[in-house]
Amino acid sequence: MAMQKFFSVLLPDVKRELRRGIIECSKRGLLHSTKWLAEMHHGLADVHIDNEAPDEDRTFSECQLEGIAPEEYSDYFLAKSYYDVREYDRAAHAVRNCESSVPRFLHFYSSYMAREKRRLDSTTDQANLHEPNQMRDLADLLATLRMEYGKSRLDGYGIYLYGVVLKALNLNQAAEQMLVQAIRLVPMLWSAYLELSPLIMEKKKLLSLQLGGHWMRHFFMAHTYLELYLNDDGLKIYEDLQASGFSKSIYLIAQMALVYHNKRDVDKAIELYQALLESASPYRLDNVDTYSNLLFVKEMKTEMAQLAHKAVSINKYRPETCCVIGNYYSIRCDHQVAISYFQRALKLNPK
Amino acid sequence: MAMQKFFSVLLPDVKRELRRGIIECSKRGLLHSTKWLAEMHHGLADVHIDNEAPDEDRTFSECQLEGIAPEEYSDYFLAKSYYDVREYDRAAHAVRNCESSVPRFLHFYSSYMAREKRRLDSTTDQANLHEPNQMRDLADLLATLRMEYGKSRLDGYGIYLYGVVLKALNLNQAAEQMLVQAIRLVPMLWSAYLELSPLIMEKKKLLSLQLGGHWMRHFFMAHTYLELYLNDDGLKIYEDLQASGFSKSIYLIAQMALVYHNKRDVDKAIELYQALLESDPYRLDNVDTYSNLLFVKEMKTEMAQLAHKAVSINKYRPETCCVIGNYYSIRCDHQVAISYFQRALKLNPKYLAAWTLMGHEFMELKNTNAAIQSYRKAVEVNKRDYRAWYGLGQAYEIIKMHYYSLYYFKIAHQLRPYDSRMLVALGETYEKLDKCENAVKCYWKAIDVGDIEGIAMYKLANLHEKLGDHETAVHCYIMYCEDERAATDKQSLYQGFITLANYYEKKGEYERAAYYAYKCLDSEDRKMEAKALLKTIDWKRNAEGQKKVKTSTAVANADTSSEDEMEWELQDVRVRVPITSIATTTTSTTTVAAESASSSSLISLRPDRNLIQGMRRSQSSRTSLTAPASGTTTTPSATAVTMSTEETPGTSGGPSNPPEQAPSDDNSSMEISSVSID
Numbered sequence A: 001m002a003m004q005k006f007f008s009v010l011l012p013d014v015k016r017e018l019r020r021g022i023i024e025c026s027k028r029g030l031l032h033s034t035k036w037l038a039e040m041h042h043g044l045a046d047v048h049i050d051n052e053a054p055d056e057d058r059t060f061s062e063c064q065l066e067g068i069a070p071e072e073y074s075d076y077f078l079a080k081s082y083y084d085v086r087e088y089d090r091a092a093h094a095v096r097n098c099e100s101s102v103p104r105f106l107h108f109y110s111s112y113m114a115r116e117k118r119r120l121d122s123t124t125d126q127a128n129l130h131e132p133n134q135m136r137d138l139a140d141l142l143a144t145l146r147m148e149y150g151k152s153r154l155d156g157y158g159i160y161l162y163g164v165v166l167k168a169l170n171l172n173q174a175a176e177q178m179l180v181q182a183i184r185l186v187p188m189l190w191s192a193y194l195e196l197s198p199l200i201m202e203k204k205k206l207l208s209l210q211l212g213g214h215w216m217r218h219f220f221m222a223h224t225y226l227e228l229y230l231n232d233d234g235l236k237i238y239e240d241l242q243a244s245g246f247s248k249s250i251y252l253i254a255q256m257a258l259v260y261h262n263k264r265d266v267d268k269a270i271e272l273y274q275a276l277l278e279s280a281s282p283y284r285l286d287n288v289d290t291y292s293n294l295l296f297v298k299e300m301k302t303e304m305a306q307l308a309h310k311a312v313s314i315n316k317y318r319p320e321t322c323c324v325i326g327n328y329y330s331i332r333c334d335h336q337v338a339i340s341y342f343q344r345a346l347k348l349n350p351k
Numbered sequence B: 001m002a003m004q005k006f007f008s009v010l011l012p013d014v015k016r017e018l019r020r021g022i023i024e025c026s027k028r029g030l031l032h033s034t035k036w037l038a039e040m041h042h043g044l045a046d047v048h049i050d051n052e053a054p055d056e057d058r059t060f061s062e063c064q065l066e067g068i069a070p071e072e073y074s075d076y077f078l079a080k081s082y083y084d085v086r087e088y089d090r091a092a093h094a095v096r097n098c099e100s101s102v103p104r105f106l107h108f109y110s111s112y113m114a115r116e117k118r119r120l121d122s123t124t125d126q127a128n129l130h131e132p133n134q135m136r137d138l139a140d141l142l143a144t145l146r147m148e149y150g151k152s153r154l155d156g157y158g159i160y161l162y163g164v165v166l167k168a169l170n171l172n173q174a175a176e177q178m179l180v181q182a183i184r185l186v187p188m189l190w191s192a193y194l195e196l197s198p199l200i201m202e203k204k205k206l207l208s209l210q211l212g213g214h215w216m217r218h219f220f221m222a223h224t225y226l227e228l229y230l231n232d233d234g235l236k237i238y239e240d241l242q243a244s245g246f247s248k249s250i251y252l253i254a255q256m257a258l259v260y261h262n263k264r265d266v267d268k269a270i271e272l273y274q275a276l277l278e279s280d281p282y283r284l285d286n287v288d289t290y291s292n293l294l295f296v297k298e299m300k301t302e303m304a305q306l307a308h309k310a311v312s313i314n315k316y317r318p319e320t321c322c323v324i325g326n327y328y329s330i331r332c333d334h335q336v337a338i339s340y341f342q343r344a345l346k347l348n349p350k351y352l353a354a355w356t357l358m359g360h361e362f363m364e365l366k367n368t369n370a371a372i373q374s375y376r377k378a379v380e381v382n383k384r385d386y387r388a389w390y391g392l393g394q395a396y397e398i399i400k401m402h403y404y405s406l407y408y409f410k411i412a413h414q415l416r417p418y419d420s421r422m423l424v425a426l427g428e429t430y431e432k433l434d435k436c437e438n439a440v441k442c443y444w445k446a447i448d449v450g451d452i453e454g455i456a457m458y459k460l461a462n463l464h465e466k467l468g469d470h471e472t473a474v475h476c477y478i479m480y481c482e483d484e485r486a487a488t489d490k491q492s493l494y495q496g497f498i499t500l501a502n503y504y505e506k507k508g509e510y511e512r513a514a515y516y517a518y519k520c521l522d523s524e525d526r527k528m529e530a531k532a533l534l535k536t537i538d539w540k541r542n543a544e545g546q547k548k549v550k551t552s553t554a555v556a557n558a559d560t561s562s563e564d565e566m567e568w569e570l571q572d573v574r575v576r577v578p579i580t581s582i583a584t585t586t587t588s589t590t591t592v593a594a595e596s597a598s599s600s601s602l603i604s605l606r607p608d609r610n611l612i613q614g615m616r617r618s619q620s621s622r623t624s625l626t627a628p629a630s631g632t633t634t635t636p637s638a639t640a641v642t643m644s645t646e647e648t649p650g651t652s653g654g655p656s657n658p659p660e661q662a663p664s665d666d667n668s669s670m671e672i673s674s675v676s677i678d
Helices: A011-026 A031-042 A055-064 A070-084 A088-094 A100-123 A132-150 A156-168 A172-185 A190-199 A205-210 A216-227 A229-245 A250-262 A267-279 A286-299 A299-313 A319-331 A335-348 B011-027 B031-042 B053-065 B070-084 B088-094 B102-120 B132-150 B156-168 B172-185 B190-199 B203-208 B216-229 B233-245 B249-264 B266-279 B286-294 B300-314 B316-329 B336-345 B352-364 B368-381 B384-396 B401-413 B421-432 B438-450 B456-466 B470-483 B489-509 B509-522 B527-551 B551-564 B566-577 B581-631 B636-677
Strands: none
Touching: A011 B070, A011 B636, A031 A190, A031 A250, A031 B070, A055 B031, A070 A088, A070 B031, A088 A100, A088 B300, A100 A132, A100 B456, A132 A156, A132 B156, A156 A190, A156 B053, A156 B203, A172 A190, A172 A216, A172 B316, A172 B368, A205 A216, A216 A250, A229 A250, A250 A267, A250 A286, A267 A286, A267 B566, A286 A319, A299 B102, A299 B316, A319 A335, A319 B102, A319 B509, B011 B203, B031 B156, B031 B190, B031 B249, B053 B368, B053 B509, B070 B088, B070 B102, B088 B102, B132 B156, B156 B172, B172 B190, B203 B216, B203 B566, B216 B233, B216 B249, B233 B249, B249 B266, B266 B286, B266 B336, B286 B300, B286 B316, B286 B352, B300 B316, B316 B336, B316 B352, B336 B352, B352 B368, B352 B384, B368 B384, B384 B401, B384 B421, B401 B421, B421 B456, B438 B456, B456 B489, B470 B489, B489 B509, B489 B527
């Protein structure tokens, strides 16, 4: 494919980088990053790089074990298996004495996830986001990470987590610095961009960030423009990305739908969401809450009922599902029941 | 490491195989298998194979991509990432058109997991395990897998899943065949062994399985022996595995603790669980079993600490809910305990222990019907759970449906043929059904296999007494009372003592009677009765002594030379002789009157005391019967019912006493007359 001025990386190289990113994030338990990267990778299905089998093998082999010291294989595999079944405290404990970068990151990240899980489990109906106990809980972890950072013992992933914890404790200025640093070190870590985005309050700030020249920055810029409701700026970037070879990306189609939603082009937005649901990804629940808002505005009761039924059959305890059901009852003027479902959504995800 | 005959594989090879297994299971989303393998791998941390870096790299690289066609990488990675965040339907859809083995397995497995998730999410408080919709849901998947299998398009992992679905639909015979086949093809798939194990109902079947010669079979054999409560067989294998190089395995230590729990070596089991908690402080596997042990030992402080710890680690895990349930139960807050067991079942409807524990709690609340429902669910989940069958037997006993009790106790006994508690329960039920011959057989068999509760001989004695066979009853009481330390129920022991004392008193063997009566002085409930009996014995001894003196002075002198005690009594008699005849007669008459009054009191009080004693005996009996098995005590209702049953023999026993006493009184009167005449 010819080089583009806007997107100046060859797609085969992009695909290889995505693949490596998938492995690196997966190893560390960064599951939502892995998912995003895998969706992007899938959108490049027509880009062929797989005839280079021997090289491919080497790439994967280096990738899989890189950052894990041989003498720490036992501890790492044990911890990762606990992490995968969500025994976070146990995972953190299993790699508490490890020194190589991947197990050590898994130790810190598991510790963080254990605290997040406890916080979520203890959420009351009032959804108090800043209970003293949880703040203290994270403060311990913050102190540890700060010390590690001071000794230059955190890699890009570790610095990302440091930024996440700072942000959780409302230390936003420091969080911003750490997240930018993490992005420069690990440009394929999508979670870092997502954590940084809400800290950007205006376009001027966004343009001043020193993120380096990696192609991933385009996705970040577009995403943040949408968050700032600078929809036309975001749309422009997404159109350019589509033209650069990402036209089949599930994520991109979903984001375009969101743009039209924000621009209040309801019909166009609905059209795109329906396209997503019909063929591309019939079991997808990401953004179905936004889609249900659009159906509400258009008073499309039948489609709303169908969407609610579908969402429940896929995952009845997901926050997006609860919002869809809430909108369904709301469109039928059953507001009390609607409230109970919105409350449930908040219980499942207080943020 | 040297080769072992028992375990004939080099440990470095085992470690490599474990590592490969971890990757293979992990990439297919078989997370609990991965966890088990990783724990085993960790237990071999001291086995070194990592200096072969280049080979190692190749192993991982081959492993990681093996079974995934290059053109299917995109679909596979997408599906796996959805799977990892539990979007199962989405994962299945992403690889719906794949042909290579790993993505295709992921398609089927994700489909299965999506259905399981829906079923779990739709679980109601009644926790119906076989709702029609879910059965239909799985039936579709079954049809697909059957078709794939028919075309030989399922690999070992796919055949494993086929077996799982068959089993979920209760097609157990076919499930067994598929799981065995899967194990032969993929011997490192621990999940397959775990799914197969509950389908093995007896040792003979276990030994006949054709699993191949892979070393993993040892872990399966040991695990299944424990499931069959063949604890010594399991222990032997675990000890051999420890000696073969797995001594640091977390899993092995946990299983050893379970063995000792099953063998009722509570202290040893607790010791091992505590060691596990210290080395693996965030582990929640088996904490429910550990909490049962704490319950049995009534270790309230440790129970509270464990509950607090479990909640802080993961408050919504079924094991945590069971620990909290046991915590509230040990504090006799049974209603709250039930709510936590219900929560555990909501989180995992197949959580066997919670069904059984909830049954026990309902028994405490005298809600027999609810208890029966819980126990039924437990045996539905696992037909081999003798505790639930035993619980059913107890529940029907409370509502006096003794034929039902008999049925359920028989099943419990079949599952635990060498457990005396099952036999004692059977014996009691046969008694209530007036099948005394069978009851006798059960009690004797309980004694033969080793009477855990130390109650069977007492039951035999009691039964023979009711049947009027006093000689045999006494024989049994003597055996029961001989080993005081073995008797766990002090009330029953004292009952034995007083019965023997009364028996010998009637036979005129005053020394033996006094021996047993003195032992009863230690019992608050039996003290007064014993004192009264001792007075009777003393009086009778005095009466006989006087008679001898009157008959022959020479004979009396001979007695004096042989017994110090007798000499003392004779001296008293001599002192009395010089007193005028009228005074002597008056004294004797007064004494006789007093003794007669005492005898009358004894006769009238005896039935009441028997009833009271019966109640206490029943309470103690229930406690000892149920506590070891379940960690809970029986309900007051059970006691009440048993007491009412005791009333009948007690009442019939009452009238029989006066006739026995009357002849004795007559004899006393005659003796008194003789004295007067003299």
